Amino acid sequence: MTKIAVWCRHNEDNIIGIGAKIPWHISSDFKRFRKITESENLVVGEKTYESFPNRTLPNRNIHILTLNSDYEVSDNAKHFVHNNIADFKDFEQDLYICGGATIYKLFMTSGNKLMPDVIVDSCYMGDIDNLEGQKINITPCGEIMQKLYQKVSPDYEQENVLTSIWIKKGDFIEQEVLKKLIKIISINH
Numbered sequence: 001m002t003k004i005a006v007w008c009r010h011n012e013d014n015i016i017g018i019g020a021k022i023p024w025h026i027s028s029d030f031k032r033f034r035k036i037t038e039s040e041n042l043v044v045g046e047k048t049y050e051s052f053p054n055r056t057l058p059n060r061n062i063h064i065l066t067l068n069s070d071y072e073v074s075d076n077a078k079h080f081v082h083n084n085i086a087d088f089k090d091f092e093q094d095l096y097i098c099g100g101a102t103i104y105k106l107f108m109t110s111g112n113k114l115m116p117d118v119i120v121d122s123c124y125m126g127d128i129d130n131l132e133g134q135k136i137n138i139t140p141c142g143e144i145m146q147k148l149y150q151k152v153s154p155d156y157e158q159e160n161v162l163t164s165i166w167i168k169k170g171d172f173i174e175q176e177v178l179k180k181l182i183k184i185i186s187i188n189h
């Protein structure tokens with residue numbers, strides 16, 4: 001089924017996080033992310049999972065990638081541990097790839113069966129908080145997006161965030177998924 005990467009990156013430097021945190025607080029961006037991923041299957045890296053409040057996001061199945069085979073989740077009914085990205089090659093439902101940088105990069109560089117079919121690219125144009133910690137960017141993913149994907153929507157602007165949809169060139173994309181995403185990003189939250 002369809003694989004959809006969803007991110008919000010900072011304009012020009014492509015930063016998505018500093019330390020464990022996202023260095024901006026845009027409520028419409030969080031709402032858009034919730035609307036896109038509600039009731040869906042998400043895959044995240046262990047660091048991103050640990051950064052969620054109480055290690056959860058309500059009303060979603062969360063798949064956590066970690067190399068630790070003893071990793072314990074906060075909700076055994078809805079959270080699932082994976083030690084190998086290959087588990088997702090034949091994933092039967094739509095899969096929302098939600099970061100962090102390591103996980104976006106892994107999916108975008110591990111071959112056709114794992115590469116996102118669609119990218120929801122949000123770009124924050126404002127200043128970022130001066131937090132302590134390592135700056136985490138997705139510049140390599142942005143370069144792949146520019147080369148192998150095409151933009152199929154305008155930029156929808158809200159609270160200084162520009163959001164658009166990109167699809168992998170030359171592939172068939174499930175139209176229902178695209179319609180759902182366009183509807184969500186085109187409405188003000």
Ligand SMILES: NC(=O)c1ccc[n+]([C@@H]2O[C@H](COP(=O)([O-])OP(=O)(O)OC[C@H]3O[C@@H](n4cnc5c(N)ncnc54)[C@H](OP(=O)(O)O)[C@@H]3O)[C@@H](O)[C@H]2O)c1
Nearest residue numbers: 007008017020045046047048065066067099100101102103
């Ligand atoms: N702005 C946004 O849209 C957005 C979205 C999501 C996250 N973020 C930010 O991104 C940052 C986190 O990104 P990150 O790159 O440091 O961490 P991450 O991608 O969330 O997680 C990295 C972890 O994934 C696991 N992993 C890595 N390669 C693996 C593989 N081949 N197989 C299985 N597991 C593997 C490892 O876990 P183990 O060490 O446990 O083995 C690794 O430590 C945070 O600042 C977060 O807030 C921003």
